[in-house]
Amino acid sequence: MRYYDKLIFELSHPGRTGYSLPASRQYPFFAEKCSSGAAADSAGFATVLPNNLLRGTALDLPEVSEVDVARHYTNLSQMNFGVDTGFYPLGSCTMKYNPKINEEIANHPLFTGLHPLQPAETVKGAQEVIDGLDKALAAITGMKHFTFLPCAGAHGELTGLMLMREYHMARGDAARTKVIVPDSAHGTNPASAAVCGLEIVEVKSGADGLVDVESLKPLLGPDIAGIMMTNPNTLGLFERQIGEIAKLVHECGGLLYYDGANMNPLLGKVRPGDMGFDIMHLNLHKTFSTPHGGGGPGSGPVGVGERVLPYLDVPRTSGFHGNFGVMLRAYAYILMLGKQNVKMAGPLAVLGANYIKESLKDCYKLPIPTVCKHEFVFDGLIDDGAREGKAGATTLDVAKRLLDYGFHAPTIYFPLLFHQAIMIEPTETESLETLDEFIAVMRKIAAEAAEDPDILHGAPHNTPIGRPDETAAARNPILKA
Numbered sequence: 001m002r003y004y005d006k007l008i009f010e011l012s013h014p015g016r017t018g019y020s021l022p023a024s025r026q027y028p029f030f031a032e033k034c035s036s037g038a039a040a041d042s043a044g045f046a047t048v049l050p051n052n053l054l055r056g057t058a059l060d061l062p063e064v065s066e067v068d069v070a071r072h073y074t075n076l077s078q079m080n081f082g083v084d085t086g087f088y089p090l091g092s093c094t095m096k097y098n099p100k101i102n103e104e105i106a107n108h109p110l111f112t113g114l115h116p117l118q119p120a121e122t123v124k125g126a127q128e129v130i131d132g133l134d135k136a137l138a139a140i141t142g143m144k145h146f147t148f149l150p151c152a153g154a155h156g157e158l159t160g161l162m163l164m165r166e167y168h169m170a171r172g173d174a175a176r177t178k179v180i181v182p183d184s185a186h187g188t189n190p191a192s193a194a195v196c197g198l199e200i201v202e203v204k205s206g207a208d209g210l211v212d213v214e215s216l217k218p219l220l221g222p223d224i225a226g227i228m229m230t231n232p233n234t235l236g237l238f239e240r241q242i243g244e245i246a247k248l249v250h251e252c253g254g255l256l257y258y259d260g261a262n263m264n265p266l267l268g269k270v271r272p273g274d275m276g277f278d279i280m281h282l283n284l285h286k287t288f289s290t291p292h293g294g295g296g297p298g299s300g301p302v303g304v305g306e307r308v309l310p311y312l313d314v315p316r317t318s319g320f321h322g323n324f325g326v327m328l329r330a331y332a333y334i335l336m337l338g339k340q341n342v343k344m345a346g347p348l349a350v351l352g353a354n355y356i357k358e359s360l361k362d363c364y365k366l367p368i369p370t371v372c373k374h375e376f377v378f379d380g381l382i383d384d385g386a387r388e389g390k391a392g393a394t395t396l397d398v399a400k401r402l403l404d405y406g407f408h409a410p411t412i413y414f415p416l417l418f419h420q421a422i423m424i425e426p427t428e429t430e431s432l433e434t435l436d437e438f439i440a441v442m443r444k445i446a447a448e449a450a451e452d453p454d455i456l457h458g459a460p461h462n463t464p465i466g467r468p469d470e471t472a473a474a475r476n477p478i479l480k481a
């Protein structure tokens with residue numbers, strides 16, 4: 001362990017400081033009065049806290065010099081992995097590079113200085129940003145209007161499903177209590193439906209990874225509120241039968257909900273509205289330029305088509321106008337790309353994913369060997385190195401070994417359709433050189449596994465922390481030293 005990788009408390013030396021302050025007139029007074037619990041001082045600066053609220057011992061703060069603090073935190077920041085440090089091919093998450101100009105715009109004092117309780121006529125510029133973004137998103141998706149109330153994708157799903165329920169209730173159609181969700185769906189889909197009080201009916205995927213229309217037909221009836229779909233689905237495959245599915249669902253009286261968290265592959269190519277979807281959400285923090293991960297601010301605007309438009313709430317922004325900074329980034333991003341270049345995002349995301357898939361399919365099992373959209377799924381190694389008495393390398397081992405080579409791991413063991421799922425999404429912002437480097441490393445790892453899977457079993461070898469016992473870490477977390 002390097003010196004600066006220690007905890008800040010371990011770097012502490014009594015008496016060492018990183019600051020110098022002029023002597024305070026108040027300080028000696030407080031020190032003295034606090035210990036006695038006496039009343040306010042003669043200058044009337046403050047009322048002293050009652051004794052039962054006072055510390056019995058001195059505050060245990062680390063005593064370190066400024067340079068130690070600077071190095072400690074800078075080194076800590078470098079132990080983390082982010083899109084700004086390396087390639088982050090996390091499937092179903094669109095961890096792409098986001099232009100820094102959008103950060104600057106979102107941080108502009110004219111925006112950050114706005115107060116949420118300002119009279120509406122003094123924030124017309126901000127309103128114009130929201131209206132402009134609404135128009136742009138409507139044009140991109142084929143929806144009529146968006147609400148910016150939801151602050152995340154899952155929040156958008158819940159909002160959208162509540163709109164779906166409202167649509168049926170307003171027509172006196174109270175029997176529609178079930179929503180159909182494909183088995184390949186993102187986990188938030190069934191979770192949101194359950195939170196909305198809807199019963200989930202699963203529809204199976206066929207061998208081609210697409211929703212099986214014949215399996216769907218018998219599920220449709222007067223109790224179906226609608227279907228939730230992702231297209232391209234979580235396997236990165238375009239649901240080619242979407243026209244037929246939309247027709248069937250509408251005929252039975254249901255609505256179609258579109259999970260547009262990762263819209264990259266469709267940008268400028270296909271619009272959910274034209275596919276027959278009635279309600280959808282977008283993740284501005286995936287598709288439209290806001291760094292995400294680690295639970296940062298998000299925005300999951302919900303768009304609706306003609307059928308549902310009357311039920312869209314007014315006003316369409318949540319308290320304090322939702323996560324306005326995320327909307328600003330998205331709007332700046334769309335305006336900067338312009339109509340022509342927005343159309344390049346989809347093809348580039350699709351090209352990158354297919355390039356990686358084709359370059360690795362002789363080392364990794366490709367369960368569905370068709371053209372994919374922005375992401376695809378492998379089902380583990382072709383040769384995992386398993387020999388008599390020796391366990392082969394798993395998907396987890398491959399993911400951990402990638403960390404040794406400076407890449408973030410892809411999404412693993414999701415979707416649940418394959419036991420050794422590795423889900424890769426390069427996104428539209430990576431160069432050919434980065435993709436080639438990733439491919440070379442994935443091939444090297446496959447060769448290592450075939451040669452001696454133990455190299456992978458022990459990985460990662462080069463990271464500050466090796467391989468924690470994930471079960472114990474979850475059951476018995478140690479959150480402080």
Ligand SMILES: *Cc1c(COP(=O)(O)O)cnc(C)c1O
Binds near residue numbers: 092152189259261
């Ligand atoms: C990320 C994601 C979601 C959920 O979005 P959050 O903002 O994390 O709530 C939903 N569906 C899909 C397909 C996603 O990739």
